[in-house]
Amino acid sequence: MSNFLRMMYGRYGVDELSKLLFCTYIIIFIIGLFIKIFILDMVGLLLLFIVIFRFFSKNIYKRTKENQKYLKIRKKILKPFKNIKRNFKERKEAVYKKCHKCKTTLKLPLPYERGIKHTKCPTCKNKITFLCLRKQKIEIITDNERMKK
Numbered sequence: 001m002s003n004f005l006r007m008m009y010g011r012y013g014v015d016e017l018s019k020l021l022f023c024t025y026i027i028i029f030i031i032g033l034f035i036k037i038f039i040l041d042m043v044g045l046l047l048l049f050i051v052i053f054r055f056f057s058k059n060i061y062k063r064t065k066e067n068q069k070y071l072k073i074r075k076k077i078l079k080p081f082k083n084i085k086r087n088f089k090e091r092k093e094a095v096y097k098k099c100h101k102c103k104t105t106l107k108l109p110l111p112y113e114r115g116i117k118h119t120k121c122p123t124c125k126n127k128i129t130f131l132c133l134r135k136q137k138i139e140i141i142t143d144n145e146r147m148k149k
């Protein structure tokens with residue numbers, strides 16, 4: 001075993017939380033090249049210290065817990081963006097609506113006529129009213145038709 005590996009044995013290393021802290025440190029460092037703000041420098045140093053501390057930490061259980069907590073928060077924060085991405089990607093196939101009562105997400109396939117629509121939540125049988133702004137039908141143009149034009 002090399003000296004480095006021996007030193008690293010039983011140490012925690014890098015995880016997603018450390019990556020975030022390190023990226024934040026880099027951003028602060030770059031900002032620091034242009035503007036000198038004492039507190040910002042201190043925050044940067046503190047972040048770097050935490051990253052190094054976590055890297056060499058032997059309390060793997062505690063570090064894992066911290067990382068899990070971070071991942072949970074990150075998932076919560078990123079969820080709306082994920083939904084926006086999904087809604088955009090599937091904008092021609094379906095409309096997504098959330099049941100206010102049980103928070104189940106319903107996938108309502110298009111095409112829908114424009115206007116106020118009613119549907120029932122399959123989980124809690126709650127009646128859902130929603131406004132559909134789109135009237136879309138997926139048109140399939142065959143090669144034959146295209147050739148006629």
Ligand SMILES: [Zn+2]
Binds near residue numbers: 102123
């Ligand atoms: Zn429901």
